[in-house]
Amino acid sequence: MPRGFGKGAMLWHGRFRKHGYRLTLPRQAILDVLSRTTKHLSAEEIYIEVHRIYPSIGLSTVYRTLELLVQVSLIFKFDFGDGKARYELIRSLEREYHYHHHLICTQCNRVIDYTEFIKDEMELFKKTEKNLSKKYGFKINRHIVQFYGVCDKCIRR
Amino acid sequence: MPRGFGKGAMLWHGRFRKHGYRLTLPRQAILDVLSRTTKHLSAEEIYIEVHRIYPSIGLSTVYRTLELLVQVSLIFKFDFGDGKARYELIRSLEREYHYHHHLICTQCNRVIDYTEFIKDEMELFKKTEKNLSKKYGFKINRHIVQFYGVCDKCIRR
DNA sequence: ATTGGGAAAGAGAATCATTCTCAGTAAGGA
DNA sequence: TCCTTACTGAGAATGATTCTCTTTCCCAAT
Numbered sequence: 001m002p003r004g005f006g007k008g009a010m011l012w013h014g015r016f017r018k019h020g021y022r023l024t025l026p027r028q029a030i031l032d033v034l035s036r037t038t039k040h041l042s043a044e045e046i047y048i049e050v051h052r053i054y055p056s057i058g059l060s061t062v063y064r065t066l067e068l069l070v071q072v073s074l075i076f077k078f079d080f081g082d083g084k085a086r087y088e089l090i091r092s093l094e095r096e097y098h099y100h101h102h103l104i105c106t107q108c109n110r111v112i113d114y115t116e117f118i119k120d121e122m123e124l125f126k127k128t129e130k131n132l133s134k135k136y137g138f139k140i141n142r143h144i145v146q147f148y149g150v151c152d153k154c155i156r157r
Numbered sequence: 158m159p160r161g162f163g164k165g166a167m168l169w170h171g172r173f174r175k176h177g178y179r180l181t182l183p184r185q186a187i188l189d190v191l192s193r194t195t196k197h198l199s200a201e202e203i204y205i206e207v208h209r210i211y212p213s214i215g216l217s218t219v220y221r222t223l224e225l226l227v228q229v230s231l232i233f234k235f236d237f238g239d240g241k242a243r244y245e246l247i248r249s250l251e252r253e254y255h256y257h258h259h260l261i262c263t264q265c266n267r268v269i270d271y272t273e274f275i276k277d278e279m280e281l282f283k284k285t286e287k288n289l290s291k292k293y294g295f296k297i298n299r300h301i302v303q304f305y306g307v308c309d310k311c312i313r314r
Numbered sequence: 315a316t317t318g319g320g321a322a323a324g325a326g327a328a329t330c331a332t333t334c335t336c337a338g339t340a341a342g343g344a
Numbered sequence: 345t346c347c348t349t350a351c352t353g354a355g356a357a358t359g360a361t362t363c364t365c366t367t368t369c370c371c372a373a374t
Contacts, residue, residue, distance in 0.1 A: 022341075024351065043331080058353040063332065079236040083361080084331060103295055112293055117285045124281055128274045129304065136269055137309030138260055144303050147286065152294030179370075181322065200360080215324045220361060240332080241360060316374080323368070334357070341350080 005032050011093065012074065019072050026050070026057045030065050031089070034075060038098070040086035040111050078102070078144070082109045101144070105151035112151075121145070162189050168250065169231060176229050183207070183214045187222050188246070191232060195255070197243035197268055235259070235301070239266045258301070262308035269308075278302070 005028050012031055016023040033049045034041070041049070047062045066087055069075040078086045081104065091098055099122070100113040129140050162185050169188055173180040190206045191198065198206070204219045223244055226232040235243045238261065248255055256279070257270040286297050 020350095022350065024340090026352075056353075058355095060333080060354075061352060064352085067333095077238075079238070081234075081236070103289060103293060103297075105295070106298070112295075114289060114293070116292065117288050120281055121285065124277055128278070131274050132260060132271060132304060133306075135273065136260060136271070137312070138262070138269075138304070138306040139312060140260075140304050140306035141263070142305050144305075145300065147289060147295070147297050147300045149290075149295040149297035149299075155294070155296060177321095179321070181369085183323070213324075215326095217325075217362080218323055221323085224362095318373090319371095321368105321370080324366090326364090328363070329361085331360090332358080335355090337353100339350100339352070342348095344345100344347085 008032075008035050015072050015074055021068065021072070025054070026061050027065050027068070029054050029057060030062060031069070031074065034087060034089040038113070040078065040080070040088060040102075042084045042086055044084070046087065076142075080104050080109060080111055080146075081106070081148075086111075101146065103147045103149070103151075105154055106148050107150055107154040110151050110153075165189075165192050172229050172231055178225065178229070183211070183218050184222050184225070186211050186214060187219060188226070188231065191244060191246040195270065197235065197237070197245060199241045199243055201241070203244065230298075233299075237261050237266060237268055237303075238263070238305075243268075258303065260304045260306070260308075262311055263305050264307055264311040267308050267310075 008031065009023075009028065012028070013023045016027070029050045030046060033046055043063055043066055044059070046066070047057075047059050050057050050062065066075065066077070066085075069087075070077050074090060076088045076090055078088065080086055080102070098113070098115065099118060100115045101118070103112040103114055104110075125143060129143070132138060133140050165188065166180075166185065169185070170180045173184070186207045187203060190203055200219055200223055201216070203223070204214075204216045207214050207219065223232065223234070223242075226244075227234050231247060233245045233247055235245065237243055237259070255270070255272065256275060257272045258275070260269040260271055261267075282300060286300070289295060290297050
């Protein structure tokens with residue numbers, strides 16, 4: 001197990017092996033970038049970060065890896081409406097699980113994570129999910145909630 | 158007011174004028190296509206439909222118009238993760254308001270509108286929206302909820 | 315009715331995020 | 345060590361969307 005990566009590495013490694021994949025250096029580097037931020041990075045932003053430390057890692061690899069990481073449920077992919085996908089590490093196994101949804105400003109594309117008022121919601125969605133699964137025969141894996149609006153800064157213009 | 162378009166035309170016309178835009182033939186044609194379906198059409202699918210009746214209407218116009226329609230809140234734009242945007246007429250003023258969310262199959266990209274179990278949700282979101290607005294100074298205009306999973310047909314494979 | 319000016323449209327080029335191809339490299343098991 | 349397969353980097357290709365430019369349309373003032 002290479003050094004210099006956080007404790008997530010063990011988890012990641014296991015997750016990869018379970019799916020028959022290897023946890024290679026580029027993959028660790030990308031996961032590491034994502035684990036060190038709470039921002040919603042695009043593929044290119046991730047590429048730039050990774051590239052600073054490992055200049056040999058190419059953009060294709062970043063895209064390929066991100067797709068893989070979504071597939072093995074280590075990251076989420078989001079669309080906030082600005083034409084590029086955004087990625088977030090899934091932190092559900094961390095000590096302080098930061099369950100959240102997004103508030104998106106349609107003028108400046110700012111994204112705010114909010115965690116408030118979410119307890120009732122989790123309950124409701126658990127119920128809804130069960131009902132929908134039964135009614136439509138779906139195996140539901142996740143849901144997203146996004147609020148769109150105009151942020152305080154943009155309102156004052 | 159040109160003939161051959163549904164009763165939405167009056168509403169549409171008013172909405173356009175309010176924003177200083179004109180309700181032209183291509184715009185009506187596009188709204189008309191959207192008003193005749195409950196599917197989630199892509200820009201190109203809309204173009205093909207429109208083009209059957211008005212072959213002179215170009216793809217650029219379709220894109221331009223769709224953007225405009227989103228801006229004046231006559232349609233919603235969605236991303237279901239398959240690389241192209243989808244559009245839906247907003248029917249909130251129709252007799253039978255079909256408020257719904259989406260269930261998306263991540264394997265075959267099938268999208269199901271569901272309207273069940275939504276009453277509790279509307280209440281909850283009204284509250285949440287108010288709270289978030291206050292706390293973050295956002296003027297919230299809309300929210301989306303999407304469930305991702307694997308549909309019955311894809312499970313049996 | 316005529317006309318002047320801004321809005322809107324059509325065609326095609328340009329853009330840009332993402333995906334694909336291909337040839338080379340690395341890693342783990344026999 | 346060898347072999348198979350996963351993985352990679354580079355760059356080309358793709359495809360949805362946006363932009364540019366010229367022409368056309370609509371409306372209001374004359």
